[in-house]
Amino acid sequence: MTAAQEIDAAxxxxxxxxxxxxxxxxxxxxxxxxxxxxxxxxxxxxxxAAEAGRRKARGMIEDAFPGISWPMIAAAIR
Structure with a gap:
């Protein structure tokens, strides 16, 4: 994991x-x-505040995995 990835993860x-x-x-x-x-x-x-955080987290996760959308992630963990 790169330093930038570690910062993003934190x-x-x-x-x-x-x-x-x-x-x-x-x-x-x-x-x-x-x-x-x-x-x-x-x-x-x-x-x-929780909903705003969830929207930001979804954006961060989608940015970390280009081509993967939040609905795809949600479907995979069900």
Whole structure:
């Protein structure tokens, strides 16, 4: 693996960790019963952050494997 590939792999790993954290935050906010409006907004922001991260991760993965699309990857892991 080249140095550039190692950097890309580290960036992808960090991004995946951020996505997991955002998803966990969204689940936490969804379970809180007090101040529902505030927590619903926080959950929505966390969901949006996770989705933005997923889009970026898909782009990074597709860029790393030219000619391979995300639907192809998703089908292969099912």
């Amino acid at each position: 960036r992808l790993a960090a991004l995946l960790a951020e996505i997991a954290a955002a998803e966990a935050a969204a689940r936490l906010y969804d379970r809180i019963t007090t101040d529902r409006d505030i927590h619903a907004e926080a959950a929505q922001r966390a969901d949006e």
